[in-house]
Amino acid sequence: MMLTPQAPIGSGFGASSTAAEVIKGIDLTGKIVMVTGGYAGIGLETVRAFRSAGAKVIVPARDMEKAKAALADMPDVLLDTMDLLNPASIDAFAERFLSQFDKLHILVNNAGIMAVPLTRDERGYESQFAANHLGHFQLTCRLWPAxxxxxxxxxxxxxxxxxxxxxxxxxxxxxxxxxxDTWAAYGQSKTANALFAVALDSIGKSQGVRAFSVHPGGIATDLQRHLSQAQLNSLDMFDKSGKPIISPENNRKTPEQGAATSVWCATNPKLEGMGGVYCADCEIAIALPSDDSTEMHGIRPRATDQVAAGRLWQLSEQLTGVKLDLK
Known part of the structure; x- marks a missing residue:
């Protein structure tokens, strides 16, 4: 199979499109969908969109009380406990899921932490890399049969x-x-998320599993809870009164707009037979010429490199002790 070009395909949507708009006309009746972190920010709007199209949605949650409160108006969404920084918790969650469901049609690895002080999981791994990448790597591998x-x-x-x-x-x-460096650690984890999709798609496409990575946009959510006021000011996401700046073309979005690219990648028929690409603004993003590029909207070579993706995949297997069952 040929690699999907890292180039726009003319989706018909754009930076200001919302999750509700991109899911319009899509029927997910009978489909099983999972969204990690689906009880806050863009995750919550992602769940809302999938549910509106008829999907059965499962949300693994670290904070069950917060999740129950956030999803109170969607009682049919199935909640279960899982902590991405706890390998045993991930395995137990996956085991419960596989005992209840035979298939998983869509998995959105949405949860994450950002710019936290240096902390480590029980294995000694830096927490942003561990939660944002390794936890989702382990979860995906465990859910592979479905x-x-x-x-x-x-x-x-x-x-x-x-x-x-x-x-x-x-x-x-x-x-x-x-x-x-808190931002270097976050950036490393986000590069890892893109490379994960490159490697997973390469492995999975022969078995019908395709993978995408997305840049949702800059959205004011709980993700910023660890930032100081100075750090928040440097992001230029809030006006002088403290309200979020909404300017989709300049990467400043509402949660509904932020969820749109995830939903588009998960459901749009134009992406049939494609995968392994990085998407933004409900479109396959442009490939930038260098890692030093200052362009906001495309993807740098470091995050699409096939060799780096394969190396990261092998390292992730070693760090987690988990491998895909490719029987």
């Missing part, structure tokens, strides 16, 4: 244009020798 049985599943990995901040430092992944 994805294959769906005969046409799509996996969406939430990356970010923050991949511009850092590539993967294969020599010091967990900041054991270099000084910890």
């Amino acid at each position: 994805l294959v049985r769906a005969e046409g599943a799509r996996v969406v990995a939430l990356s970010s244009f923050a991949h511009r901040r850092a590539g993967i430092d294969f020599n010091d992944l967990n900041f054991e020798r270099r000084e910890y």
Whole structure:
């Protein structure tokens, strides 16, 4: 199979499109869909869109009380406990899911943490890389049998244009020798999310599993809860009165607009037979010429590199002790 070109396809949607708009006319009746972190911010709007199209939606949640409150108006959404920083929790969740459901048609790896102080999981791995990448890597591998049985599943990995901040430092992944930089750690995890989709799609397309990574846009959500006021000011996301700036063409979106690219990648028929690409503004993003590019909307070579993707996949297997069952 040929690689899908990292180039726009003329989706008919754009930066200001909402999740409700891109799902219009899509029927997900009988489909099983999972959204990690689907109880806050863009995750909540992603769940709302899938549910409106008739899907059965499962939301694994670290904070069950918060999840129950957020999804109170959607009582048919199935909640279960899972913590991306706890490998045993991921395995237990996946086991419960597989005992109840035979197939998984759409998996949106949406949950994440951003710009947190240096913390490590129980294995000693830096928390942003562990939660944003390794936890989702493990979850996807554990759910693999259900994805294959769906005969046409799509996996969406939430990356970010923050991949511009850092590539993967294969020599010091967990900041054991270099000084910890919260934004470099976040950027590394977002580059990892994009490379994960490249590798997963390469492995999965022969079995009907396609993968995409997305940049949702800059959205004011709980993701910013760890930032200082100075850090928030540097992001230029809020006006002087503290209200979020909404300017979709300039990467400033509402949660409904932020969820749109995930929903588009997961459901749009124009993407049939495609995968392994990074998308933004409900479109396959342009490939930028260098990692040093200052362009906001495209993807840098470091996040599409096939060799780096394969290397990261093998390293992720080693770090988690988990592999895909490719029988």
